Amino acid sequence: AGKSTYLKQICLLQVLAQTGSFVPAEMALFPVLTRIFSRIGHNDDLTANLSAFAVEMSEMVPILRTADSLSLILIDELACSTAYEEGLSMCFAVCEELLRRKAYVVFATHYLDLTSLAVMYPAVANFHFSASIEKIKQDDGNEVEKFQSSHKLYTGPYNGPLY
Structure with a gap:
């Protein structure tokens, strides 16, 4: 439906705005950030003998270790390669940790239950x-x-x- 493309556009627009380049918009407000992280893609790593889930988790480690309130984090379909309940629980935990850190996060998902975060946290839309x-x-x-x-x-x- 265009979620991955939309995430990539957000990243590109942030970089353009922060470097003082033209942003194709009538008006735009971007915070000055120190880091941009992304977790996009769903592939096994056969050379390292890692499943898609293991790759996803290993890519989330540096994000969860270093993200802060000056970070933009783009996450596409986290934990989609595992069972529904486990994936949903993982996504809730990741979102709540990033909310605690006050990071700027765009999270694309098919886990519809994740939308309940907007009820619990005013910063979520x-x-x-x-x-x-x-x-x-x-x-x-x-x-x-x-x-x-x-x-x-x-x-x-x-x-x-x-x-």
Whole structure:
């Protein structure tokens, strides 16, 4: 739906703004930060004999060790390669730790239960991209479901079809 691209754009805009370059916007406010961290991607590391989950956790270690209130942290689909309950618990713990540190965090996830953080923490806001599942009739007469994204960002938690 464009979540990963959106995260990368946030990083690029922060760098552009902080270096005094043109930012393509009518108006923009960016804090001056000392660090940018990202946790994007979902691959095993066969050469190191690490699963995708192990890679994710090893990449989170330096973020959790050094992030502070002057850090921008971009996290895409953390713990998506593990069981739902464990992944959700991991994401809650990471989010709560980064909230405690007052870091600037953009966290893209399919864990819809994570949106409850906005109820518990006033600094948290939920956004989502609209999406729909459409039935498409194929040439052979069979119908298949196709995911459609508008690539438009909306305020609030996602409440559309699960994909």
